[in-house]
Amino acid sequence: MTTTQHHFLLEPYKGSRTRHRCPGCGKPREFTRYINTLTGQHVAEHVGKCNRENKCGYHYKPRQYFLDNPTEETRAWLQSDQHLKTYTPPPPPPPVDYIPPRYLERTRQQFARNNFYRFLVKLFGEAEAARLADLYKLGTSKKFKNHNGYAALFWMIDKDGNIRRAKAMAYNPETGKRIKAPVNAVKVWGKNGYYNCHKDRNPVADISKQILGKDNANTKACFFGEHLLSAAPSAPVAIVESEKTAVIMAGVYPDCLWLATGGKNGARWTAQEVYQALEGRNVVLYPDLDSTEDWADRAKILAAACESVEVSTYLRDNTPPEDHREGYDLADYFIKRLLSPDQEQTTAQADQEAQEGFTLPPGWQWEELNLKHGTHRVLIDHDGLPASWNYNPRTKRETLAVMIAEQPLVNSLIQTFDLQL
Structure with missing residues (x-):
């Protein structure tokens, strides 16, 4: 009889609809099914491969399926040499072009004129600003000049320490806001080459290809701050949208690893090749106020790799309508x-004063709470509540005490990270 030539391959990735629940380990969106390239149809629903090769290893091939479920046609196919012929996939993409570390090191200077760094000093003081700049390998770029200073350079470094991309962004050193039209516009590298940064353009530039010296460089994005994952394999992970927010929140609440997507779609962070860096982690997403629903959908995709994924509503629940x-x-x-106008010192400076003997208001006291990932001091007010919940301090000294004791995000993190009282 004449047999139909079969070619089978694992279905190419075309979004979450092409990934299924693994029949071996039960993980959702981890199972890739085989398809017949002549018909485009799937083989049986359990014929495929689990992407979690090390933890699961399920792989049921078409040949084995036909051996287990023989028909007249499949017997003939197995007896021919057709089953030995494999689908020839398109050529693999060129290797990723990483940025040599020497370029990063050259930008780690002139922080006195780095407008974003100047704002960090205003928020936290010189010592904490220096720590944050070192933590995220903050650089200085002359791509944009404004307010007698330069732009910040954010480096995307993956878990293995490879430098993938660099993004220059202009900021106002007084407000921390991004500059929409830099005072001195310069030529900026774009997808189609150089263009002039006019007033109607946001002064943001991915200068990776310019650094590498070739416009066809194969650069791949990753989470901003991803390099921190290797140093703290068990720490909780918080993900925000902008690089600026990740750096600032690392100063506000340093017990989390703060990563950024680099935009709503950013590093294509819902692609498996990107989010697999979060394998086995406990993750909380902190979307901007206009992205909460969208990020709730994306959390379902990340769940395929993470131990747990939650979408925080802290910002939505604690901000007035005008902020929304x-x-x-x-x-x-x-x-x-x-x-705030009433703040006499930065949070870091006030905390230092507290450690050195700040006099508490009457009826207030320090208590230690045992978190899953460490012990933290919390100031308890005269009502027996954490001072961070006291939004109506009665005196100036109580106002300062609240600032000193502030444990940002405590309301949401108590549940998220299993606070043990």
Whole structure:
């Protein structure tokens, strides 16, 4: 009889609909099914391969399926040499072009004129700003010049320490806001080569290809701050949208690893090749106020790799309607509090004063709470509540005490990270 030639391959990735629940380990969106390339149809629903090769290893091939379920046609196919012929996939993409570390090191200077760094000093003081700059390998770029200073350079470094991309962004050193039209516009590298940064363009530039010296460089994005994952394999992970927010929140709440997507779609962070860096982690997403529903959908995709994924509503629950209209992010919320007119010192300076013998208001006391990932001091007010919940301090000294004791995000993190009282 004449047999039909079969070619089988694992279905190419075309979004989450092409990934299924593994019949071996039960993990959703980890199972890739085989398809017949002549018909485009799947083989049986359990014929395929689990992407979790090390933890599961399920792989049921078409040949074995036909051996286990023989028909007249499949017997003939197995007896011919057709089953030995494999589908020839398209050529693999060129290797990723990584940026040599020497380029990063050259930008780790002139922080006194780095406008974003200047804002960090205003928020946290010189010592904490230096720590944050070192933590995220913050650089200085002359791509944009404004307010007698330069742009910040954010480096995307993956878990293995490879430098993947570099993004230059202009900021106002007084407000921390991104500059929409830099005072001195310069030529900026874009997808189609150089273009002039006019007033109607946001002064943001991915200068990776310019650094590498070739416009056809194969650069791949990753999470901003991803390099921190290797250093703290068990620490909880918080993900925000902008690089600026990740850096600031690392100063506000340093017990989390703060990563950024680099935009709503950013590093294509819902692609498996990107989010697999979060394998086995406990993750909380902190979307901007205009992205909560969208990020709730994306959390379902990340669940395929993470131990747990939650979408925080802290920002939505603690901001007034006018902030919702502005599309505030988490950094905007805490910047407003850190720079409030009543604040006499930065949070870092006030905390240091507390450690050195700050006199507490009557009836207030320090208590230690045992978190899953460490012990933390919390100031308890005269009502027996954490001072961070006291939004109506009665005196100036109580106002300062609240600032000193502030444990940002405590309301949401108590549940998220299993606070043991």
